[in-house]
Amino acid sequence: MNILIMGGPGAGKGTMSARIVAQFHVNHISTGDIFRAEIGSGSELGQKAKSYMDQGLLVPDEITNAMVAEYLAHLSDRKCGFLLDGYPRTLDQAQAFDTISAQQPDLAIDVVLAMEIPFATLAERITGRRLCKQCGEIYHIKANPSKQEGICDVCGSELYQRQDDTLESLEVRLAEYHRQTEPVMAFYEAKGLVRHINANQPIEAVWDDVKKALTNL
Ligand code: ADP
Ligand code: AMP
Numbered sequence: 001m002n003i004l005i006m007g008g009p010g011a012g013k014g015t016m017s018a019r020i021v022a023q024f025h026v027n028h029i030s031t032g033d034i035f036r037a038e039i040g041s042g043s044e045l046g047q048k049a050k051s052y053m054d055q056g057l058l059v060p061d062e063i064t065n066a067m068v069a070e071y072l073a074h075l076s077d078r079k080c081g082f083l084l085d086g087y088p089r090t091l092d093q094a095q096a097f098d099t100i101s102a103q104q105p106d107l108a109i110d111v112v113l114a115m116e117i118p119f120a121t122l123a124e125r126i127t128g129r130r131l132c133k134q135c136g137e138i139y140h141i142k143a144n145p146s147k148q149e150g151i152c153d154v155c156g157s158e159l160y161q162r163q164d165d166t167l168e169s170l171e172v173r174l175a176e177y178h179r180q181t182e183p184v185m186a187f188y189e190a191k192g193l194v195r196h197i198n199a200n201q202p203i204e205a206v207w208d209d210v211k212k213a214l215t216n217l
Helices: 013-024 031-041 044-055 061-073 091-103 119-128 167-190 203-215
Strands: 003-006 027-030 082-085 111-116 129-132 138-140 194-198
Touching: 003 013, 003 167, 013 027, 013 082, 013 111, 013 138, 013 203, 027 031, 027 061, 031 044, 031 061, 031 082, 044 061, 044 167, 061 091, 091 167, 111 167, 111 203, 119 129, 119 167, 167 194, 194 203
Parallel strands: 003 082, 003 111, 027 082, 111 194
Antiparallel strands: 129 138
16 A cells, blocks of 8 residues: 655654554655755765755755655565655655656555644644654654653653754745645545545544544545
8 A cells, every 4th residue: 555644744744654654564755754864864965955954945856856766766665555754745746756656556656644734733733843863753742742851762762853843944834835735735636545634633533533544445
């Protein structure tokens, strides 16, 4: 099964992705995570992406599309399918991905999960997000806190706050979402692939709805 998860910054894509991967054994492809890993390793790609990410802007399509094509070419275990998280985010990316999957039908998207939430509620999610430096587990200081402040429950490593999780960057990211990503939702809606999820509920309730959407295909 090939899944695409979409939604504004802080809608809960990463939180649901971790659960989907554990339950459905699909490969998780998060372009945000890949860019952050590239920045961490000091690569040329990471350096190019960083200036855009720090401002909340989308990384240009030619850089992002090339990175995803390269990633998919080296995906060793394709038979389980994948979960695309944070890509495609522009119409150009959706069309580039369509071209790849027309040539390789095992890459075609089966379902799009649209994580729906009023944008006014996203500031609290974004500013309260904390992540594990080591294993990437996602926390929230109020909605989903770690047992010991600043320490990951799963692996005991330190938690950190993403550099772009500020109100200033959120404003830019929301504008990018409206301008560039909403048309992508319409693109998949026209293909009849979209399942709408109310992402403005407690995590367990969102997860129940996601599981239902993925098992009643
Ligand atoms: P995204 O990947 O869409 O940017 P995340 O999954 O990282 O979003 O979630 C953003 C923040 O909101 C995190 O701190 C996470 O713990 C928290 N969060 C995720 N889902 C919910 C929810 N249903 N209710 C409350 N907080 C949530
Ligand atoms: P995310 O982790 O999905 O919140 O993404 C963090 C940042 O990475 C975004 O604000 C963009 O700068 C960049 N990014 C992630 N995915 C994409 C994409 N598909 N296209 C362009 N930029 C992206």
